[in-house]
Amino acid sequence: QVQLVESGGDLVQPGGSLRLSCAASGSIFSINDMGWYRQAPGKQRELVATITKRGTANYIDSVKGRFTISRDDAKNTVYLQMNSLKPEDTAVYYCNAELWNGLGYVRRYWGQGTQVTVSS
Secondary structure (H helix, E strand, O other), X not given: OEEEEEEOOOEEOOXXXXXXXXXXXXXXXEEEEEEEEEEOOOOOOEEEEEEOOOOOEEEOHHHXXXXXXXXXXXXXXXXXXXXXXXXXXXXXXXXXXXXXXXXXXXXXXXXXXXXXXXXX
């Protein structure tokens, strides 16, 4: 019924930049909060950034000043602009959305993930 599809992951050198996109599709009435998580091999998934319906953004301390989350409600899409990338940013990045689906339920949905590798 609802799908989230991420794109933009790639291999990049330290100090480089990437922009991740996550588009929601399907039976969606409205989207509330959206966010990005990441999971490195052997580690737990961690929250990276969130953005509310009103546009209020929050970030994990390690990415503040480097990453920017934004959303385009006309496209049901959330973005993560990542600058000054470091090797420790290497992970699979997952998008997440809390939304009101077509059946009238508020649920959280996950994308399949996109790989970001920062290495020289």
